[in-house]
Amino acid sequence: MNILPDMTDNDSKNIKYSITKYLSMREHSCHELLQKLTAKGYNKVLCEERIAQFNEADIQSELRYAEMIVRSRVAKGKGEKIIRSELSQHAIAPELIDIAITEQEIDWDALAIQVAEKKFGRKPAKDWQEQQKRNRFMQYRGFSHEQIRAMKSMR
Template sequence: MKQSASARAISYLANREHSAHELAHKLDKAGFDVEEIDDVIQQLKEAGLQSDVRFAESFIRSRANRGYGAVRISMELKERGVAADIIKECMNQAEIDWFTLAAEVRCKRFGEEMPDDYKSKAKQQRFLQYRGFTHEQITESFNLTDDEK
C-alpha cells in the first residue's frame, strides 16, 4: 500500500524540521504529483506543522554548535529554499557571539598558541573563512586573549 503525500511529509517532519523547499523536493523524489505536493505543504503550514522560520532557527543553532559561521549558515539556508528575509530575521534573533565562536573554533582546531609565521596564520584564516566567518571575525579571533573568551 502506497503512503499518501501527507503521511510521508509528516513522517519527514517527525524526524527533523524541514524547509518547505526540502519537503517539496523529497516528496517529488518519492514520485508525488506537484499539485498534490503544493497542497500538502500548504496544509502543513496552516496546521503549524511546517515552518521555514522554525526550520531556520533550528538550523542556525545546530550549525553554530558545530562551529560554522554566519556566512556559511546563511548560504546553506538559502540553498535549502529559505527566503532571504527569514534568514536575516533569524540570524539577527540568534543570540550568538560570532566573534567568540570564531576564536573558539580556531583554538579547538589549532590550539591556544598563536601562529608564529605567515603560512600558519594563513592556513588558520582559510579554515575559518571556509567555516563561514567574516574577515572581521577571523581577524578578531587572533586578537582575543584567554580572559576575553
C-alpha cells in the same frame, strides 16, 4: 472506459502521510519536503498543495526550520556566512534567515575564537604561511574577514 482508478485521492493521502512522517522526525523546509516527495514520484503540484496546507496549519514552519539549522550549525562551530548560504539553498526567505540568526544572539567573534582554539590551540601561528592556513580554515567554516581579524586581536 477508464479501468485505472483515479490515483489523486490515494496519492494525496500518501503525500499527507509522508509529510507527517518527515515532520515527526525533525523540522524540514518546504523545499526539502518537495524534493523528497517528488523523488518518490508524486505529482509536484499535489505535493505543493499539501505542503502549503501543513504550512498554513503551522505544522511546517520555515522559521522553525531556520532556527533549528542555526542552533545546529553554531553548535558545530560554523560561521554566519555558511549558515546563511545553507538556508538560502533551502529557499528560506532572507528576512526569516535574519530573524532566526538575530534571535539566537550569537557572539560571532567569541565563536570564532572558540573554533580556532579547538582546532589550533592557544599558540600563535609560527609564520605567515601557517597564519594563512588558519585564515583559510576559518573562512571555510563561514567566518568573515572581520571576525577572523577580531579573533587575532582578542587572543
